[in-house]
Amino acid sequence: MPATCLVTGAAGFIGSHLVDRLLSLGHRVIGIDNMLLGRKENLAGALRKQNFRFRELDANDVAGCLEFLKSERAGVQIVWHMAANSDIQAGGTNPDVDLNATFLTTYNVLKLMQTLGIGEIAFASSSAIYGLHDGLLHEDTGPLFPISTYGAMKLASEGVISAAVERFAKRGWIFRFPNVVGSRSTHGVIYDFVKKLKATSGELEVLGDGTQQKPYLHVSELIDAMVFAQGKAQERLNCYNIAPPTSSTTVRYIAEAVVRAVSPKAKIRYGAGSRGWVGDVPRFAYSIAKIQKLGWSPKMTSDEAVDLAIRENFETAK
Numbered sequence: 445m446p447a448t449c450l451v452t453g454a455a456g457f458i459g460s461h462l463v464d465r466l467l468s469l470g471h472r473v474i475g476i477d478n479m480l481l482g483r484k485e486n487l488a489g490a491l492r493k494q495n496f497r498f499r500e501l502d503a504n505d506v507a508g509c510l511e512f513l514k515s516e517r518a519g520v521q522i523v524w525h526m527a528a529n530s531d532i533q534a535g536g537t538n539p540d541v542d543l544n545a546t547f548l549t550t551y552n553v554l555k556l557m558q559t560l561g562i563g564e565i566a567f568a569s570s571s572a573i574y575g576l577h578d579g580l581l582h583e584d585t586g587p588l589f590p591i592s593t594y595g596a597m598k599l600a601s602e603g604v605i606s607a608a609v610e611r612f613a614k615r616g617w618i619f620r621f622p623n624v625v626g627s628r629s630t631h632g633v634i635y636d637f638v639k640k641l642k643a644t645s646g647e648l649e650v651l652g653d654g655t656q657q658k659p660y661l662h663v664s665e666l667i668d669a670m671v672f673a674q675g676k677a678q679e680r681l682n683c684y685n686i687a688p689p690t691s692s693t694t695v696r697y698i699a700e701a702v703v704r705a706v707s708p709k710a711k712i713r714y715g716a717g718s719r720g721w722v723g724d725v726p727r728f729a730y731s732i733a734k735i736q737k738l739g740w741s742p743k744m745t746s747d748e749a750v751d752l753a754i755r756e757n758f759e760t761a762k
């Protein structure tokens with residue numbers, strides 16, 4: 445059934461793809477973004493649609509959001525909370541960024557929901573909440589000790605969503621993303637490598653020794669999974685890992701593939717140690733048995749998602 449959805453972080457990489465998908469499914473969509481990393485051009489298609497409204501607004505500005513939603517007579521049923529600081533390294537030097545953009549946005553979105561009587565929230569969480577663990581990460585893996593402020597603020601966000609479901613909200617969906625890749629990305633390893641090679645075509649500097657190995661999921665599959673699970677999973681609080689089938693990709697693979705696509709003669713210069721930066725989890729592997737049991741399975745392997753994203757990022761960087 446068509447719903448009215450509020451998407452926070454709507455002009456960002458994942459938020460803008462989500463907006464497009466929700467509109468294509470016939471929903472009415474209200475988007476906000478403070479343009480920390482968002483880009484208006486990501487919403488070029490959506491802004492032509494009648495069912496879409498957008499305002500440059502900070503999710504922490506509860507009064508401003510209330511005024512906007514009231515002026516739109518929005519009657520929002522569900523918030524897709526995508527806004528956060530997505531630059532994990534930035535939070536390493538200034539943790540306030542994660543407190544404000546990653547945790548407080550969740551806290552304030554819940555305040556907005558309670559004030560307006562909005563019952564449902566779907567939340568973009570992250571593998572970063574798990575910290576360092578050997579073996580497959582399951583939704584009930586623990587204890588959870590994140591090693592980045594970003595991961596800590598995502599975990600705290602999960603906590604306040606759980607408490608909100610107990611206090612007033614009807615239902616919550618927590619989606620723990622892996623690394624997500626695709627067109628319109630605003631950050632991340634492929635984006636960084638393409639950008640670096642465009643600037644200095646002779647050499648690609650890699651943070652860490654290239655052995656970091658993680659699952660990469662194409663954004664189209666992430667949106668498929670979220671929309672599917674939000675429609676199907678009907679516990680009060682629903683929590684799912686989303687990832688490609690048990691496969692992962694090394695940073696070395698990505699560096700070599702980007703060089704082949706962008707500047708084939710460039711030399712790759714690796715750094716030392718397996719961690720790209722403070723707070724980087726160098727290796728992890730997800731169990732997706734729970735979402736598969738619900739009925740969703742990914743189609744692309746991690747390497748296939750990376751290869752497709754490199755083509756997409758290279759095309760837009762041309």
Ligand SMILES: NC(=O)c1ccc[n+]([C@@H]2O[C@H](COP(=O)([O-])OP(=O)(O)OC[C@H]3O[C@@H](n4cnc5c(N)ncnc54)[C@H](O)[C@@H]3O)[C@@H](O)[C@H]2O)c1
Pocket residue numbers: 452453454455456457458459476477478479480481482483501502503504525526527528529530531544545549568569570571621622623624625629630631632
């Ligand atoms: N891309 C990934 O690999 C990945 C992995 C795990 C989790 N996530 C999560 O998915 C969500 C979307 O990430 P993304 O990759 O699209 O990053 P992104 O930076 O492109 O999108 C986040 C958007 O939120 C906006 N934003 C930040 N603070 C805000 C605020 N206070 N008010 C309003 N808008 C604000 C930014 O301007 C940006 O447009 C984030 O919550 C991120 O933490 C992403």
